Amino acid sequence: EVQLVQSGSEVKKPGESLKISCKGSGYTFINYWIGWVRQMPGKGLEWMGIIYPGDSHTTYSPSFQGQVTISADKSITTAYLQWSSLKASDTAMYFCAWGSGYSFDSWGQGTLVTVSS
């Protein structure tokens, strides 16, 4: 069974850095992409970017290019989403999801990030 387990909730101050994680299991990690999706409070789903863990090739949504960094460590089957300087507007739930085609087949449980002074 494919499982994606995300790291726990975070509370940060504006300007701080953050790296959240998504550990995959139950499948061959390097063969499938992992994507990140943002959901702001009370809003819909937004695609942020994807990574192919086999070669770490990444594709970002233009809306998030330069705002976040997606990476992966295939030795521990984990993908990451990181910010160098958080803003209050980064407050949201962040989901990772696994895909074999062009759909998000299986999702992590979500990581809530709260940015507040």
Add this chain to the structure above:
Amino acid sequence: SYVLTQPPSLSVAPGKTARITCGGYNIGSKSVHWYQQKAGQAPLLVIYNDDDRPSGIPERFSGSNSGDTATLTISSVEAGDEADYYCQVYNSGSDHRWVFGGGSKLAVL
């Protein structure tokens, strides 16, 4: 960028049929995927490639796609189907490649 338009909300009585639409220019030429998101939970894929159901998804869920409209149909609606539903496509001709609709809130009366 490519835009997918969904009705913000709809309500259906138990046992009836819910039809949730997803509009987009020539969406019939793309593969459409649908997700169910219940309150406080992660999304769940319920239909992929227009009309295929992942393992474990009831046959009550079906999909169709033609022209400028894709439709998720939920027959014999149950209270447990109350959720937000999102359509999604892959738009190869744009940097905004994975596109979601705005979501539709299904209320079961």
